[in-house]
Amino acid sequence: MTRRLQAVLLPICLLAIAACGAADAAWQAAETGRVTSVESPVTLKLETGLTVRLAGVAAPEELAERETSRAALEALAEGETVLLREGGPARDRYGRAVAQLYIAGEPERWAQGEMVRGGWLLAESVAGDSGDARALQAVEAEARRAGRGHWGNGAFIVRAPDTNGLAQHLDTFQIVEGIVVETAEVREWTYLNFGLDYRTDFTVAIHEDSLARFEGTGIDPAALSGARLRVRGWVEPRNGPMITVDHPEQIEILD
Numbered sequence: 001m002t003r004r005l006q007a008v009l010l011p012i013c014l015l016a017i018a019a020c021g022a023a024d025a026a027w028q029a030a031e032t033g034r035v036t037s038v039e040s041p042v043t044l045k046l047e048t049g050l051t052v053r054l055a056g057v058a059a060p061e062e063l064a065e066r067e068t069s070r071a072a073l074e075a076l077a078e079g080e081t082v083l084l085r086e087g088g089p090a091r092d093r094y095g096r097a098v099a100q101l102y103i104a105g106e107p108e109r110w111a112q113g114e115m116v117r118g119g120w121l122l123a124e125s126v127a128g129d130s131g132d133a134r135a136l137q138a139v140e141a142e143a144r145r146a147g148r149g150h151w152g153n154g155a156f157i158v159r160a161p162d163t164n165g166l167a168q169h170l171d172t173f174q175i176v177e178g179i180v181v182e183t184a185e186v187r188e189w190t191y192l193n194f195g196l197d198y199r200t201d202f203t204v205a206i207h208e209d210s211l212a213r214f215e216g217t218g219i220d221p222a223a224l225s226g227a228r229l230r231v232r233g234w235v236e237p238r239n240g241p242m243i244t245v246d247h248p249e250q251i252e253i254l255d
Contacts, residue, residue, distance in 0.1 A: 030085060030090075030097070031046075031050065031083075032081060032082065032084070033046030033048050033050065033082065034046060034081050034082075035047075035081075035082055036079075037078065038070055038078055039070075040066070040070055041060070041069035041072075041115075041120065042054045042057055042059050042073075042121065043096065044073065044101075046082070050096075051094075051095070052082075052084060052098075053094075053097070053098045054099070054101055054111065054121075055086075055100055055112070056100065056112055056123065056124055056129070056132055056133060056136055057112050057116060057121040057122065057124055057136070058121065058122040058123075058173040059121060060122075060156065065150055065155040068120070069121060069149075069150070072149070073111070073120070076103070076109075076111060076114060077101070077103060080104065081103075081104040082102060082111070083102045083104060084097055084100070085100040085101075086099045086100075098129075100112060112132070112136060113135070113139055116139045116143060117139045117140075117142060117143050117148070118148055119143040119144075119146075119147075119148035119150050119151045119156065120149045122173065122175070122232075123140045124232065127246045128247075133249035137249075137252065157175075158176070158177045159174055159176050159177070160176070160178060161178035161195065161201070161202035163200055163201055163202060163240050166241035167237075170236065170237050171235065172234065172235060173232070173233065174232070174233070174234075174243075175230060176202065176231050176232075176243065177229065177230045177254070178202070178228070180193065180194060180225050180226060180228075180229060181193050181194060181196060183222050188207060189205055189207055189208070190208070190211070190221045190222055191203055191206075192205075192221065192231075195240075198239060198240075199239045201240050203238075203239065204229075204231055204243050204245050205238070205242055205245070206221050206244075207244075207246065210245070213246070213247045213248060218253075219248045219251055219253065221245075224253075227253055227254075227255070228254040229251055229252065229253060229254065230251070231243055231250060233245060233250050
């Protein structure tokens with residue numbers, strides 16, 4: 001571990017669960033074990049042979065930045081005894097445990113919170129397992145303001161809803177910020193259009209099956225015309241770059 005990485009991680013390692021928000025009640029304590037290796041910025045292996053995928057976080061795109069993030073997780077977790085809290089199926093399709101990871105000690109340390117606060121990972125979430133998403137977004141905002149980790153070197157960026165720019169990042173996880181020009185409800189979809197031409201400009205799409213998740217959250221997708229939003233998700237090519245949103249934690253209303 002380099003001195004520079006040590007200097008960044010030492011203050012981060014003081015972060016306790018209380019600073020990030022306690023785990024959602026849906027996340028249940030599952031397994032414990034000692035970390036024997038860190039295989040990627042978001043995966044590690046326990047002495048039991050179990051591979052763990054950190055829930056609620058996304059890694060950088062480029063190989064060099066991914067290796068820096070992997071090294072940060074290694075410095076944080078390798079050799080440590082950890083507790084897994086799982087919120088979804090016991091295993092994903094690759095046989096990995098997808099979990100919130102806590103490092104044993106007094107107090108316990110929330111691995112996702114520390115990695116996001118250090119600027120090494122981004123906050124991500126999936127429908128149904130998004131209880132810690134807002135806490136991670138708050139920690140991410142702190143890292144962004146301070147220019148920590150990849151926020152300082154430009155690997156992480158909040159992108160404008162620019163068609164040509166986003167076209168360079170198709171099939172990647174991105175954060176996009178802009179003003180909704182108009183909303184439209186077409187058959188079973190609600191569209192948030194960030195430009196005047198829905199056929200080419202950046203758009204957010206929400207299927208009617210997902211709208212129930214927005215009830216009681218203060219976010220009414222159909223009423224967001226004129227709002228400045230920060231949206232996160234995977235950019236796909238559909239009449240220009242598009243992010244499909246299926247739960248409210250993907251949207252932050254800025255004004």
